[in-house]
Amino acid sequence: MRRLVRFGVSLEDELLRRFDKTLRASGYKNRSKAISDLVREKLIEKEWEEGGEVVGVISMLYDHHQRELSRKLTSLQHEHYRTILSSQHIHLDRHLCLEVVVARGEADEVRKLADLIAASRGVKHVKLSMSSTGENI
Amino acid sequence: MRRLVRFGVSLEDELLRRFDKTLRASGYKNRSKAISDLVREKLIEKEWEEGGEVVGVISMLYDHHQRELSRKLTSLQHEHYRTILSSQHIHLDRHLCLEVVVARGEADEVRKLADLIAASRGVKHVKLSMSSTGENI
Amino acid sequence: MRRLVRFGVSLEDELLRRFDKTLRASGYKNRSKAISDLVREKLIEKEWEEGGEVVGVISMLYDHHQRELSRKLTSLQHEHYRTILSSQHIHLDRHLCLEVVVARGEADEVRKLADLIAASRGVKHVKLSMSSTGENI
Protein backbone atom coordinates (compact mmCIF):
# COMPACT_ATOMS: atom_id res chain seq x y z
CA MET A 1 0.00 0.00 0.00
CA ARG A 2 1.30 3.43 -0.85
CA ARG A 3 1.97 5.90 1.87
CA LEU A 4 0.62 9.46 1.82
CA VAL A 5 3.07 12.31 2.36
CA ARG A 6 1.86 15.70 3.48
CA PHE A 7 3.63 18.90 2.49
CA GLY A 8 2.88 22.62 2.31
CA VAL A 9 2.09 24.52 -0.88
CA SER A 10 1.90 28.30 -1.31
CA LEU A 11 -0.49 29.76 -3.84
CA GLU A 12 -1.77 33.27 -4.44
CA ASP A 13 -5.05 33.69 -2.59
CA GLU A 14 -6.99 34.75 -5.68
CA LEU A 15 -5.64 31.82 -7.71
CA LEU A 16 -6.59 29.39 -4.97
CA ARG A 17 -10.08 30.86 -4.70
CA ARG A 18 -10.65 30.36 -8.43
CA PHE A 19 -9.21 26.87 -8.40
CA ASP A 20 -11.52 25.87 -5.53
CA LYS A 21 -14.48 27.28 -7.43
CA THR A 22 -13.63 25.19 -10.49
CA LEU A 23 -13.20 22.10 -8.33
CA ARG A 24 -16.63 22.51 -6.76
CA ALA A 25 -18.17 22.91 -10.21
CA SER A 26 -16.56 19.63 -11.34
CA GLY A 27 -17.65 17.70 -8.25
CA TYR A 28 -14.29 17.58 -6.44
CA LYS A 29 -14.54 17.52 -2.67
CA ASN A 30 -10.86 17.57 -1.97
CA ARG A 31 -8.03 19.83 -3.06
CA SER A 32 -5.31 17.19 -2.59
CA LYS A 33 -7.19 14.85 -4.92
CA ALA A 34 -7.39 17.58 -7.55
CA ILE A 35 -3.69 18.39 -7.28
CA SER A 36 -2.78 14.68 -7.43
CA ASP A 37 -4.82 14.43 -10.62
CA LEU A 38 -2.98 17.35 -12.23
CA VAL A 39 0.34 15.79 -11.25
CA ARG A 40 -0.63 12.35 -12.60
CA GLU A 41 -1.90 13.83 -15.86
CA LYS A 42 1.48 15.54 -16.30
CA LEU A 43 3.43 12.35 -15.54
CA ILE A 44 1.32 10.29 -17.96
CA GLU A 45 2.07 12.81 -20.72
CA LYS A 46 5.77 12.28 -19.96
CA GLU A 47 5.39 8.48 -20.05
CA TRP A 48 4.04 8.80 -23.60
CA GLU A 49 6.67 11.32 -24.68
CA GLU A 50 9.63 9.45 -23.33
CA GLY A 51 8.52 5.96 -24.34
CA GLY A 52 8.19 3.01 -22.01
CA GLU A 53 5.24 0.79 -21.22
CA VAL A 54 1.89 2.51 -21.49
CA VAL A 55 -1.79 1.68 -21.76
CA GLY A 56 -3.70 3.18 -24.66
CA VAL A 57 -7.39 3.16 -25.53
CA ILE A 58 -8.05 3.02 -29.26
CA SER A 59 -11.56 3.77 -30.47
CA MET A 60 -12.48 3.09 -34.08
CA LEU A 61 -15.65 4.05 -35.89
CA TYR A 62 -16.47 1.95 -38.94
CA ASP A 63 -19.15 0.69 -41.25
CA HIS A 64 -19.61 -3.05 -40.80
CA HIS A 65 -21.14 -3.25 -44.29
CA GLN A 66 -17.77 -2.42 -45.74
CA ARG A 67 -16.79 -5.69 -47.41
CA GLU A 68 -14.26 -7.71 -45.46
CA LEU A 69 -13.65 -4.97 -42.91
CA SER A 70 -14.92 -6.72 -39.76
CA ARG A 71 -12.86 -9.75 -40.69
CA LYS A 72 -9.81 -7.63 -41.43
CA LEU A 73 -10.03 -5.69 -38.16
CA THR A 74 -10.44 -8.90 -36.20
CA SER A 75 -7.42 -10.46 -37.83
CA LEU A 76 -5.36 -7.29 -37.38
CA GLN A 77 -6.24 -7.36 -33.69
CA HIS A 78 -5.29 -11.01 -33.39
CA GLU A 79 -1.90 -10.34 -34.95
CA HIS A 80 -1.38 -7.90 -32.08
CA TYR A 81 -2.82 -10.16 -29.39
CA ARG A 82 0.20 -9.54 -27.18
CA THR A 83 -0.55 -5.82 -27.17
CA ILE A 84 -4.35 -5.80 -27.20
CA LEU A 85 -5.90 -6.69 -23.86
CA SER A 86 -9.59 -6.52 -24.67
CA SER A 87 -12.18 -5.12 -26.99
CA GLN A 88 -15.70 -3.71 -26.73
CA HIS A 89 -18.21 -3.28 -29.52
CA ILE A 90 -21.13 -0.86 -29.79
CA HIS A 91 -23.76 -0.88 -32.55
CA LEU A 92 -24.28 2.83 -33.20
CA ASP A 93 -26.89 2.38 -35.90
CA ARG A 94 -27.74 0.00 -38.76
CA HIS A 95 -24.37 0.63 -40.40
CA LEU A 96 -21.93 2.04 -37.91
CA CYS A 97 -19.97 0.37 -35.14
CA LEU A 98 -17.72 1.79 -32.49
CA GLU A 99 -15.07 -0.62 -31.33
CA VAL A 100 -12.84 0.22 -28.39
CA VAL A 101 -9.67 -1.77 -27.74
CA VAL A 102 -7.35 -1.44 -24.78
CA ALA A 103 -3.69 -1.92 -25.69
CA ARG A 104 -0.66 -2.23 -23.44
CA GLY A 105 2.90 -1.97 -24.71
CA GLU A 106 5.63 0.43 -25.79
CA ALA A 107 4.22 3.88 -26.58
CA ASP A 108 5.42 3.71 -30.18
CA GLU A 109 3.97 0.25 -30.69
CA VAL A 110 0.55 1.39 -29.51
CA ARG A 111 0.72 4.50 -31.72
CA LYS A 112 1.66 2.35 -34.70
CA LEU A 113 -1.24 -0.02 -34.07
CA ALA A 114 -3.66 2.93 -34.01
CA ASP A 115 -2.22 4.14 -37.34
CA LEU A 116 -2.64 0.71 -38.90
CA ILE A 117 -6.28 0.57 -37.87
CA ALA A 118 -6.91 4.11 -39.14
CA ALA A 119 -5.40 3.19 -42.51
CA SER A 120 -7.86 0.33 -43.04
CA ARG A 121 -10.43 0.92 -45.76
CA GLY A 122 -13.87 1.60 -44.27
CA VAL A 123 -12.62 2.85 -40.91
CA LYS A 124 -13.95 6.37 -40.55
CA HIS A 125 -12.26 7.66 -37.43
CA VAL A 126 -9.65 6.45 -35.00
CA LYS A 127 -8.67 8.09 -31.76
CA LEU A 128 -5.88 7.06 -29.44
CA SER A 129 -6.40 8.08 -25.83
CA MET A 130 -3.41 7.99 -23.49
CA SER A 131 -3.71 6.15 -20.22
CA SER A 132 -1.18 4.36 -18.05
CA THR A 133 -0.27 1.04 -16.45
CA GLY A 134 -0.53 3.00 -13.24
CA GLU A 135 2.70 1.47 -12.00
CA ASN A 136 4.61 4.71 -11.82
CA ILE A 137 1.94 7.15 -10.89
CA MET B 1 -25.56 3.88 -48.98
CA ARG B 2 -23.55 7.05 -49.35
CA ARG B 3 -22.42 8.15 -52.75
CA LEU B 4 -18.80 9.01 -53.54
CA VAL B 5 -18.07 12.32 -55.23
CA ARG B 6 -14.84 12.84 -57.09
CA PHE B 7 -13.21 16.25 -57.36
CA GLY B 8 -9.78 17.71 -58.17
CA VAL B 9 -7.35 19.04 -55.59
CA SER B 10 -4.17 21.05 -56.26
CA LEU B 11 -1.22 20.66 -53.93
CA GLU B 12 2.41 21.72 -54.19
CA ASP B 13 4.41 18.80 -55.57
CA GLU B 14 6.86 18.74 -52.67
CA LEU B 15 4.05 18.82 -50.11
CA LEU B 16 2.26 15.98 -51.84
CA ARG B 17 5.47 13.93 -52.00
CA ARG B 18 5.97 14.29 -48.25
CA PHE B 19 2.34 13.54 -47.48
CA ASP B 20 2.48 10.35 -49.57
CA LYS B 21 5.64 9.32 -47.73
CA THR B 22 3.94 9.75 -44.36
CA LEU B 23 0.93 7.80 -45.57
CA ARG B 24 3.04 4.85 -46.67
CA ALA B 25 4.79 4.85 -43.30
CA SER B 26 1.41 4.69 -41.51
CA GLY B 27 0.07 1.90 -43.71
CA TYR B 28 -2.30 3.96 -45.87
CA LYS B 29 -2.75 2.64 -49.39
CA ASN B 30 -5.00 5.37 -50.62
CA ARG B 31 -4.73 9.15 -50.67
CA SER B 32 -8.49 9.74 -50.75
CA LYS B 33 -8.88 7.66 -47.59
CA ALA B 34 -6.22 9.74 -45.86
CA ILE B 35 -7.81 13.02 -46.89
CA SER B 36 -11.27 11.80 -45.82
CA ASP B 37 -9.78 10.99 -42.43
CA LEU B 38 -8.31 14.47 -42.02
CA VAL B 39 -11.67 15.98 -42.99
CA ARG B 40 -13.60 13.76 -40.57
CA GLU B 41 -11.20 14.49 -37.72
CA LYS B 42 -11.78 18.21 -38.31
CA LEU B 43 -15.57 17.82 -38.39
CA ILE B 44 -15.60 15.74 -35.20
CA GLU B 45 -13.62 18.50 -33.44
CA LYS B 46 -16.35 20.91 -34.56
CA GLU B 47 -19.13 18.60 -33.31
CA TRP B 48 -17.55 18.72 -29.84
CA GLU B 49 -16.94 22.47 -29.95
CA GLU B 50 -20.39 23.41 -31.11
CA GLY B 51 -22.35 20.96 -28.99
CA GLY B 52 -24.82 18.42 -30.30
CA GLU B 53 -24.95 14.67 -29.94
CA VAL B 54 -21.55 13.04 -29.69
CA VAL B 55 -20.00 9.75 -28.65
CA GLY B 56 -17.24 9.89 -26.05
CA VAL B 57 -14.95 7.21 -24.68
CA ILE B 58 -14.11 7.69 -21.01
CA SER B 59 -11.26 5.67 -19.57
CA MET B 60 -10.72 5.61 -15.83
CA LEU B 61 -7.80 4.16 -13.91
CA TYR B 62 -8.53 3.25 -10.30
CA ASP B 63 -7.57 1.13 -7.35
CA HIS B 64 -10.33 -1.38 -6.61
CA HIS B 65 -9.06 -1.70 -3.04
CA GLN B 66 -10.20 1.83 -2.39
CA ARG B 67 -13.11 1.33 -0.02
CA GLU B 68 -16.53 1.69 -1.67
CA LEU B 69 -15.08 2.91 -4.95
CA SER B 70 -16.17 0.07 -7.25
CA ARG B 71 -19.66 0.31 -5.79
CA LYS B 72 -19.68 4.09 -6.16
CA LEU B 73 -18.51 4.00 -9.78
CA THR B 74 -21.09 1.39 -10.65
CA SER B 75 -23.88 3.41 -9.10
CA LEU B 76 -22.65 6.62 -10.76
CA GLN B 77 -22.73 4.82 -14.10
CA HIS B 78 -26.23 3.51 -13.46
CA GLU B 79 -27.48 7.00 -12.69
CA HIS B 80 -26.28 7.89 -16.19
CA TYR B 81 -27.62 4.77 -17.86
CA ARG B 82 -29.24 6.84 -20.58
CA THR B 83 -25.86 8.27 -21.56
CA ILE B 84 -23.59 5.27 -20.96
CA LEU B 85 -23.86 2.60 -23.62
CA SER B 86 -21.43 0.01 -22.37
CA SER B 87 -18.44 -0.62 -20.18
CA GLN B 88 -15.27 -2.71 -20.32
CA HIS B 89 -13.03 -3.66 -17.43
CA ILE B 90 -9.33 -4.60 -17.44
CA HIS B 91 -7.39 -5.92 -14.44
CA LEU B 92 -4.06 -4.13 -14.82
CA ASP B 93 -2.45 -5.65 -11.73
CA ARG B 94 -3.41 -6.75 -8.21
CA HIS B 95 -4.65 -3.29 -7.35
CA LEU B 96 -5.37 -1.32 -10.48
CA CYS B 97 -8.27 -1.47 -12.90
CA LEU B 98 -8.86 0.31 -16.16
CA GLU B 99 -12.51 0.78 -16.95
CA VAL B 100 -13.61 2.14 -20.31
CA VAL B 101 -17.16 3.39 -20.83
CA VAL B 102 -18.71 4.55 -24.05
CA ALA B 103 -21.13 7.45 -23.61
CA ARG B 104 -23.52 9.02 -26.10
CA GLY B 105 -25.22 12.36 -25.50
CA GLU B 106 -24.78 16.11 -25.59
CA ALA B 107 -21.10 17.08 -25.63
CA ASP B 108 -21.41 18.98 -22.35
CA GLU B 109 -23.22 16.11 -20.64
CA VAL B 110 -20.45 13.69 -21.59
CA ARG B 111 -17.77 16.14 -20.43
CA LYS B 112 -19.57 16.57 -17.13
CA LEU B 113 -19.83 12.83 -16.60
CA ALA B 114 -16.07 12.49 -17.15
CA ASP B 115 -15.47 15.24 -14.57
CA LEU B 116 -17.71 13.51 -12.03
CA ILE B 117 -15.81 10.27 -12.42
CA ALA B 118 -12.46 12.05 -12.15
CA ALA B 119 -13.56 13.72 -8.94
CA SER B 120 -14.30 10.39 -7.23
CA ARG B 121 -11.90 9.47 -4.45
CA GLY B 122 -9.54 6.69 -5.53
CA VAL B 123 -9.80 7.35 -9.26
CA LYS B 124 -6.28 8.11 -10.43
CA HIS B 125 -6.72 9.22 -13.99
CA VAL B 126 -9.59 9.93 -16.35
CA LYS B 127 -9.34 10.65 -20.04
CA LEU B 128 -12.17 11.62 -22.35
CA SER B 129 -11.60 10.73 -25.97
CA MET B 130 -13.78 12.36 -28.60
CA SER B 131 -15.56 10.20 -31.13
CA SER B 132 -18.79 10.61 -33.03
CA THR B 133 -22.19 9.07 -33.70
CA GLY B 134 -20.96 9.00 -37.28
CA GLU B 135 -24.27 10.37 -38.48
CA ASN B 136 -22.89 13.57 -39.87
CA ILE B 137 -19.50 12.54 -41.06
CA MET C 1 0.00 42.85 -4.50
CA ARG C 2 -1.44 39.36 -4.21
CA ARG C 3 -1.13 37.53 -0.95
CA LEU C 4 0.23 34.01 -0.70
CA VAL C 5 -1.83 31.40 1.14
CA ARG C 6 -0.19 28.27 2.48
CA PHE C 7 -2.08 24.99 2.78
CA GLY C 8 -1.31 21.29 3.12
CA VAL C 9 -1.51 18.75 0.32
CA SER C 10 -1.34 14.95 0.64
CA LEU C 11 0.19 12.95 -2.18
CA GLU C 12 1.31 9.35 -2.42
CA ASP C 13 5.03 9.19 -1.66
CA GLU C 14 5.93 7.46 -4.92
CA LEU C 15 3.91 9.96 -6.97
CA LEU C 16 5.59 12.87 -5.22
CA ARG C 17 9.04 11.37 -5.79
CA ARG C 18 8.39 11.08 -9.52
CA PHE C 19 6.92 14.54 -9.74
CA ASP C 20 9.96 16.01 -8.00
CA LYS C 21 12.21 14.17 -10.42
CA THR C 22 10.38 15.63 -13.42
CA LEU C 23 10.57 19.09 -11.90
CA ARG C 24 14.32 18.88 -11.44
CA ALA C 25 14.71 17.74 -15.04
CA SER C 26 12.72 20.79 -16.24
CA GLY C 27 14.67 23.25 -14.11
CA TYR C 28 12.06 23.85 -11.41
CA LYS C 29 13.48 24.67 -7.99
CA ASN C 30 10.20 24.89 -6.18
CA ARG C 31 7.24 22.55 -5.84
CA SER C 32 4.73 25.32 -5.08
CA LYS C 33 5.71 27.08 -8.31
CA ALA C 34 5.15 23.86 -10.27
CA ILE C 35 1.76 23.25 -8.69
CA SER C 36 0.71 26.88 -9.28
CA ASP C 37 1.63 26.41 -12.94
CA LEU C 38 -0.52 23.29 -13.26
CA VAL C 39 -3.42 25.12 -11.63
CA ARG C 40 -3.03 28.18 -13.89
CA GLU C 41 -2.80 26.03 -17.01
CA LYS C 42 -6.10 24.39 -16.01
CA LEU C 43 -7.81 27.72 -15.33
CA ILE C 44 -6.63 29.19 -18.65
CA GLU C 45 -8.11 26.20 -20.46
CA LYS C 46 -11.41 26.98 -18.70
CA GLU C 47 -11.21 30.67 -19.68
CA TRP C 48 -11.03 29.61 -23.33
CA GLU C 49 -13.78 27.01 -23.00
CA GLU C 50 -16.23 29.22 -21.19
CA GLY C 51 -15.61 32.38 -23.19
CA GLY C 52 -14.65 35.72 -21.72
CA GLU C 53 -11.67 37.96 -22.37
CA VAL C 54 -8.52 36.09 -23.33
CA VAL C 55 -5.15 36.73 -24.89
CA GLY C 56 -4.19 34.63 -27.90
CA VAL C 57 -0.97 34.34 -29.84
CA ILE C 58 -1.53 33.69 -33.55
CA SER C 59 1.45 32.61 -35.61
CA MET C 60 1.17 32.51 -39.38
CA LEU C 61 3.63 31.10 -41.87
CA TYR C 62 3.39 32.51 -45.38
CA ASP C 63 5.16 33.18 -48.62
CA HIS C 64 5.60 36.92 -49.09
CA HIS C 65 5.97 36.37 -52.85
CA GLN C 66 2.32 35.37 -52.97
CA ARG C 67 0.77 38.26 -54.87
CA GLU C 68 -1.10 40.72 -52.67
CA LEU C 69 -0.79 38.56 -49.57
CA SER C 70 1.35 40.87 -47.40
CA ARG C 71 -0.98 43.73 -48.22
CA LYS C 72 -4.02 41.62 -47.52
CA LEU C 73 -2.74 40.37 -44.18
CA THR C 74 -1.82 43.89 -43.13
CA SER C 75 -5.25 45.19 -44.01
CA LEU C 76 -6.95 42.24 -42.31
CA GLN C 77 -4.97 43.01 -39.17
CA HIS C 78 -5.88 46.70 -39.33
CA GLU C 79 -9.57 45.84 -39.57
CA HIS C 80 -9.07 44.04 -36.26
CA TYR C 81 -6.93 46.75 -34.67
CA ARG C 82 -9.09 46.69 -31.55
CA THR C 83 -8.26 43.02 -31.02
CA ILE C 84 -4.66 42.87 -32.25
CA LEU C 85 -2.16 44.36 -29.82
CA SER C 86 1.08 43.90 -31.70
CA SER C 87 2.85 41.98 -34.38
CA GLN C 88 6.31 40.53 -34.95
CA HIS C 89 7.83 39.46 -38.25
CA ILE C 90 10.59 36.93 -38.93
CA HIS C 91 12.23 36.33 -42.32
CA LEU C 92 12.62 32.54 -42.34
CA ASP C 93 14.23 32.34 -45.77
CA ARG C 94 14.06 34.07 -49.17
CA HIS C 95 10.38 33.23 -49.49
CA LEU C 96 8.88 32.46 -46.13
CA CYS C 97 7.84 34.71 -43.28
CA LEU C 98 6.59 33.93 -39.83
CA GLU C 99 4.37 36.60 -38.41
CA VAL C 100 3.20 36.45 -34.81
CA VAL C 101 0.34 38.62 -33.62
CA VAL C 102 -0.93 38.98 -30.08
CA ALA C 103 -4.68 39.40 -29.86
CA ARG C 104 -6.88 40.27 -26.89
CA GLY C 105 -10.64 39.86 -26.90
CA GLU C 106 -13.49 37.42 -26.55
CA ALA C 107 -12.30 33.83 -27.03
CA ASP C 108 -14.58 33.32 -30.03
CA GLU C 109 -13.47 36.55 -31.65
CA VAL C 110 -9.81 35.54 -31.40
CA ARG C 111 -10.57 32.06 -32.77
CA LYS C 112 -12.46 33.59 -35.68
CA LEU C 113 -9.59 35.93 -36.48
CA ALA C 114 -7.18 32.97 -36.59
CA ASP C 115 -9.57 31.17 -38.97
CA LEU C 116 -9.77 34.20 -41.26
CA ILE C 117 -5.99 34.42 -41.46
CA ALA C 118 -5.69 30.69 -42.13
CA ALA C 119 -8.21 30.94 -44.95
CA SER C 120 -6.13 33.56 -46.80
CA ARG C 121 -4.54 32.34 -50.02
CA GLY C 122 -0.79 31.86 -49.59
CA VAL C 123 -0.88 31.36 -45.81
CA LYS C 124 0.62 27.93 -45.20
CA HIS C 125 0.04 27.37 -41.51
CA VAL C 126 -1.71 29.13 -38.67
CA LYS C 127 -1.56 28.20 -35.03
CA LEU C 128 -3.50 29.78 -32.21
CA SER C 129 -1.86 29.49 -28.82
CA MET C 130 -3.95 30.16 -25.74
CA SER C 131 -2.71 32.59 -23.15
CA SER C 132 -4.47 34.88 -20.73
CA THR C 133 -4.93 38.49 -19.63
CA GLY C 134 -3.62 37.19 -16.33
CA GLU C 135 -6.34 39.07 -14.48
CA ASN C 136 -8.00 36.00 -13.05
CA ILE C 137 -5.10 33.69 -12.54
Place this chain on the structure above:
Amino acid sequence: MRRLVRFGVSLEDELLRRFDKTLRASGYKNRSKAISDLVREKLIEKEWEEGGEVVGVISMLYDHHQRELSRKLTSLQHEHYRTILSSQHIHLDRHLCLEVVVARGEADEVRKLADLIAASRGVKHVKLSMSSTGENI
Protein backbone atom coordinates in the same frame (compact mmCIF):
# COMPACT_ATOMS: atom_id res chain seq x y z
CA MET D 1 8.98 28.28 -57.17
CA ARG D 2 7.01 25.21 -56.22
CA ARG D 3 4.89 23.51 -58.81
CA LEU D 4 1.25 22.61 -58.23
CA VAL D 5 0.13 19.05 -58.92
CA ARG D 6 -3.51 18.25 -59.52
CA PHE D 7 -5.03 14.92 -58.56
CA GLY D 8 -8.47 13.44 -57.94
CA VAL D 9 -9.95 12.75 -54.51
CA SER D 10 -13.10 10.74 -53.73
CA LEU D 11 -15.17 11.69 -50.72
CA GLU D 12 -18.66 10.73 -49.60
CA ASP D 13 -21.10 13.36 -50.83
CA GLU D 14 -22.51 14.10 -47.38
CA LEU D 15 -19.04 14.43 -45.87
CA LEU D 16 -17.98 16.82 -48.62
CA ARG D 17 -21.13 18.90 -48.18
CA ARG D 18 -20.42 19.31 -44.46
CA PHE D 19 -16.77 20.08 -45.04
CA ASP D 20 -17.65 22.79 -47.57
CA LYS D 21 -20.11 24.28 -45.08
CA THR D 22 -17.41 24.47 -42.39
CA LEU D 23 -15.00 26.05 -44.87
CA ARG D 24 -17.46 28.76 -45.80
CA ALA D 25 -18.05 29.52 -42.13
CA SER D 26 -14.29 29.92 -41.58
CA GLY D 27 -13.81 32.17 -44.60
CA TYR D 28 -12.18 29.64 -46.93
CA LYS D 29 -12.88 30.20 -50.62
CA ASN D 30 -11.04 27.20 -51.91
CA ARG D 31 -11.20 23.49 -51.11
CA SER D 32 -7.64 22.78 -52.24
CA LYS D 33 -6.33 25.43 -49.86
CA ALA D 34 -8.26 23.84 -46.99
CA ILE D 35 -6.97 20.36 -47.80
CA SER D 36 -3.39 21.66 -48.14
CA ASP D 37 -3.76 23.20 -44.68
CA LEU D 38 -4.91 19.91 -43.15
CA VAL D 39 -1.99 18.14 -44.80
CA ARG D 40 0.55 20.73 -43.61
CA GLU D 41 -0.82 20.67 -40.07
CA LYS D 42 -0.32 16.88 -40.05
CA LEU D 43 3.23 17.13 -41.40
CA ILE D 44 4.18 19.81 -38.87
CA GLU D 45 2.96 17.54 -36.05
CA LYS D 46 5.27 14.85 -37.46
CA GLU D 47 8.23 17.27 -37.64
CA TRP D 48 7.83 17.90 -33.92
CA GLU D 49 7.33 14.23 -33.06
CA GLU D 50 10.26 12.95 -35.04
CA GLY D 51 12.70 15.72 -34.16
CA GLY D 52 14.56 17.84 -36.67
CA GLU D 53 14.68 21.59 -37.15
CA VAL D 54 11.47 23.36 -36.17
CA VAL D 55 10.22 26.84 -35.38
CA GLY D 56 8.42 27.33 -32.07
CA VAL D 57 6.59 30.29 -30.63
CA ILE D 58 6.96 30.58 -26.86
CA SER D 59 4.66 32.95 -25.03
CA MET D 60 5.31 33.77 -21.41
CA LEU D 61 3.11 35.69 -19.01
CA TYR D 62 4.90 37.27 -16.06
CA ASP D 63 4.87 39.98 -13.47
CA HIS D 64 7.64 42.48 -14.16
CA HIS D 65 7.55 43.56 -10.50
CA GLN D 66 8.93 40.18 -9.56
CA ARG D 67 12.43 41.05 -8.37
CA GLU D 68 15.14 40.24 -10.87
CA LEU D 69 12.78 38.44 -13.24
CA SER D 70 13.03 40.74 -16.28
CA ARG D 71 16.80 40.68 -15.98
CA LYS D 72 16.81 36.91 -15.57
CA LEU D 73 14.56 36.29 -18.57
CA THR D 74 16.66 38.60 -20.71
CA SER D 75 19.85 36.85 -19.74
CA LEU D 76 18.26 33.41 -20.24
CA GLN D 77 17.24 34.49 -23.74
CA HIS D 78 20.73 35.79 -24.51
CA GLU D 79 22.25 32.47 -23.48
CA HIS D 80 20.04 30.95 -26.16
CA TYR D 81 20.67 33.63 -28.78
CA ARG D 82 21.43 30.98 -31.39
CA THR D 83 17.96 29.51 -30.93
CA ILE D 84 15.90 32.64 -30.28
CA LEU D 85 15.24 34.71 -33.38
CA SER D 86 13.24 37.57 -31.97
CA SER D 87 11.06 38.72 -29.14
CA GLN D 88 7.96 40.85 -28.70
CA HIS D 89 6.70 42.45 -25.49
CA ILE D 90 3.17 43.48 -24.53
CA HIS D 91 2.23 45.43 -21.39
CA LEU D 92 -1.00 43.73 -20.33
CA ASP D 93 -1.60 45.90 -17.28
CA ARG D 94 0.39 47.67 -14.54
CA HIS D 95 1.95 44.40 -13.44
CA LEU D 96 1.72 41.82 -16.16
CA CYS D 97 3.70 41.38 -19.36
CA LEU D 98 3.29 38.95 -22.21
CA GLU D 99 6.52 38.22 -24.00
CA VAL D 100 6.54 36.17 -27.18
CA VAL D 101 9.78 34.73 -28.51
CA VAL D 102 10.27 32.89 -31.77
CA ALA D 103 12.80 30.07 -31.53
CA ARG D 104 14.34 27.94 -34.27
CA GLY D 105 16.25 24.74 -33.58
CA GLU D 106 15.93 21.07 -32.77
CA ALA D 107 12.45 20.22 -31.45
CA ASP D 108 13.84 19.03 -28.11
CA GLU D 109 16.01 22.10 -27.69
CA VAL D 110 13.00 24.38 -28.18
CA ARG D 111 10.90 22.31 -25.77
CA LYS D 112 13.66 22.49 -23.17
CA LEU D 113 13.94 26.24 -23.54
CA ALA D 114 10.20 26.60 -22.93
CA ASP D 115 10.53 24.44 -19.79
CA LEU D 116 13.40 26.57 -18.48
CA ILE D 117 11.37 29.73 -18.91
CA ALA D 118 8.33 28.16 -17.24
CA ALA D 119 10.45 27.13 -14.27
CA SER D 120 11.57 30.71 -13.60
CA ARG D 121 10.14 32.26 -10.44
CA GLY D 122 7.47 34.84 -11.28
CA VAL D 123 6.56 33.42 -14.67
CA LYS D 124 2.88 32.58 -14.50
CA HIS D 125 2.21 30.74 -17.72
CA VAL D 126 4.23 29.48 -20.66
CA LYS D 127 2.86 28.04 -23.87
CA LEU D 128 4.83 26.52 -26.70
CA SER D 129 3.12 26.69 -30.05
CA MET D 130 4.42 24.50 -32.85
CA SER D 131 5.24 26.05 -36.18
CA SER D 132 7.73 25.16 -38.89
CA THR D 133 10.69 26.42 -40.90
CA GLY D 134 8.39 25.80 -43.83
CA GLU D 135 11.22 24.12 -45.73
CA ASN D 136 9.54 20.76 -45.94
CA ILE D 137 5.93 21.66 -46.19
